[in-house]
Amino acid sequence: MTRLDPIHNDTRTGSAVRANKSNSDDKNSPKQVVALLDLSGNKERAAAWAESEFNPRAIQYINKADLKGGAAREMLACVRALNPHTFVVFTSDLDMQSARGSLMLLALLSGAREIVLADSSGRVVRRSRIGAALVEAPRLAIEMLCGYALVLPFSWLLAAVLGLAMRFREIIRTDHAIQRRTVDQSGSCNILYIRATLSVLQEGGMSTHVEGFQGGMLALGHTLTHVEVGRPNGTPEVSGAAVGNISDRVRIAPSALVGATKALFELWNNLVFSVAAFRLFDSPRDFDFIYQRYSRFNLTGVLLSLTTGLPLALEFNGSEVWVSKHWDSIGQMPLLRQFERLNLKAADAVFVVSEAMKNSLTAEGVDDARIIVNPNGVNTEIFRPDCGGRMIREELAIDDQVVAGFVGTFGPWHGAPVFAEAARLVARQARCHFLFVGDGDERPAAERILSQLRIGAFTFTGRIPHDRVPSYLDACDILVSPHVPLADGSEFFGSPTKLFEYMAMARAIVASRLGQIADIIEDGKSGLLVEPGDVAALAGAIERLSNDKEFRMALGANARDVVETQYTWKANASRVVETMQVIVPEGERVNSRG
Template structure:
């Protein structure tokens, strides 16, 4: 038995007849019937039970993983990470080490939760500060406070990098702070300082968040007291976090909050597990909204959500995502470089290739795309699809194509470093953005970074006519727009672009011109700084 507890495909080759269960399958089974879930492990004897995790070198939530492995009637039990490192699981070490740690964390979690609740209650009553920008101070702090490690690719990476680099381009001395030194930022020339979380509460995710954010704020205050505070601070809002509020109130400086949607909502609608203490999480969001001097959102639905939650519309800036038009440029790679990339991928030099990049998550519409590909294949059998990325739905996408006899149509790269994405996309002939509506009927609030990257590369696009996507792109001018979730319409549009190079070229030229005019990260950051100065002024 293999338990794939990551968002990627299994890195372990199954033996003949061996079952593989991914996160989605395990959570679904647990939610449907806890008895059936445990019967899965208590059932017949197996040779081995392997749990696949991300990385042994960072703190992990292993208590429950080990318990499941021990419940399985297997001769070999181990936890294996992506690098192939194996950690044996046995009852002796579990009783001697893991159970005492679990009990200790459970006891101490009461103290951490109590401290966090007191902070929230106080900040909900406290009046917001009214700072101004110190025009002589060029220090700028950027906070990325998520408690997860190993972020390397995806829309958030592009967003974080784009904002940080262009704050520096505007003359500020920016330093980013995170739970680890973010490699993608350092590669982009952005100074990064890591504030580690340690190993406490690794079996209690929500408490771990509370504890880390208490530590994060304390560490920041020590650094600023020793080195001098920044002129302002910018935070990408994370779940269960008020550290940005605490820090900026301490030094009476402006606080810019980036809000990309409620993680409580995301866990309820896109996650397979239910978050604990969601009431506290929502109150922490309210604390951030109350004390931020400028809230940056990427779409109108997020503006409407915040106004509906009582936030003053005057301090909200709707600022769509953007793109680095030098990195995502049709002129960046030579023809020979792109042909070599195709050869490495096993794509014919003269093939027409449709490209998709993403984390294979529910909102990306990859399941709809997987249903459309066999329809396209019957009409344009020579068309190939380059699907870049990894995620929870990738296994299902491959299964759909295999069942339809269309698996030969697609090349899957898996997760690639952010810096490799532009070259892979550039060797495609047109791009796909088949996003789908939110499952609960609420408005789609995303501003997909892939959309602007596609536009900047100057090639045709097939995209869902969904909220901001339909506002940024214009049907027949910069893209072919389709009804979200409509498999037949998506297939028709793909076939049309595959067969019409002139249309692909025309749409691509128009899309790049639009990206250059409106959607660069430089303009994105300038809008933020200008709006903040309007809000608080400069002294």
């Protein structure tokens, strides 16, 4: 059911950020209503901006999950019933926001008299109802026409041409071989790193992986030239030591010229990004290989590998076809499937995070010899005990309690509602505080589950800067990884970065007996394993640990020993280099493509 809830400023402790629905009838609330749709994933920041901009108007928050399927019609009906004066869409970056015209149309249909698009950097686009109808509606129609008449057919053509060029790749590589610097087995590599994902890199698995991998490469003495989507003069999205040591960071600005739908926006920006990258790196120069983080509707790595003769290493964290079917529908599935197959076919080596992902690709016909399992890792110098947790506990007034914590982007596979249900059981018998760090689609469900607990029993921090995550983990006595099985019954293919971060903190861990998690955590030695979704078992494990400090400390110490010896980002980067050093100097070429 669609929920439209008023927002208030309590974003730290005790209760959920969202107020009870009964508060919306406050007699002192102004009659003018602002409907706020947050697409940034940072509800606190969106709410703070809206309150500073529109105070003292009443602000009603719209859950973005309600935009999907039939829920969108129900949500629109609820918004229209509010008779909003202003409809606000708050996003991380307007340049990277697709379907802006469609969002304007949604606001028009809501009956709002003013439409506002804003982002985290402070940029604002305002339209009156008449302005949106006269300017944005025709623009949307033109974007649709250009997208379906030009961008979509050209994307199919590009995929076909690159697929055909694969047949001549060995000739191209032979022609370019003399130009390429040969890698010394004992020397360093010069790597062209490509991240074409259309998003602001802030938190979550992608941020952790990008920063960790780059840091691992630099620690090994290799050189990276990083090419990514972003404003050329923008502030680096990746924090930490890796930034200052990357030899070159190139940002290619996204284009909003064609953005009528998410698929058209990403296809258009694939063309923009690929052409710009080709113009910058149209010769082998002194790179040893290309390393690309696979992203939806992008062929940049394939294009550059074919035109320069450089080997292509593909970081494949999951199938975008599968994601579109089950989590984030985008449309244009036949073309998305074609792009994904071409990336996998063109890669000299495909790096996956788990055996389950390798098995999935093998079943799809990808050559087993080209697939390398490379689990995620952790920087044990950043994620370590005694890195600021005491200050967090004092700040949250939880210094005298056993703290059980969770960090994540609240995705459907993270199991945050399961942790919330377990917390309800534990709270009745043990003096525990439950700390939820992060934000995302499943957060409202977790908040509703805990809404009846006593004030002070739990905290939802909302999104926090990534460099503050270690101190929040350090504030916990128990760390929980309650992952749940994939909805379609597929084998769990993830390699959760937070699991390795938990282990590095030397804290007791309770995790689901699921996929790679069960392979890494040794039950009773480096953590406790429970069956996925078993609320009672999860609650029992938390209670057991809350009552046995000595056992907690032993589990935590063992867990840190494991990651220090096996699961660092340096080890992750080393596996990539070792694989590519075999390919580059010896000129080995895989002729049988999956």
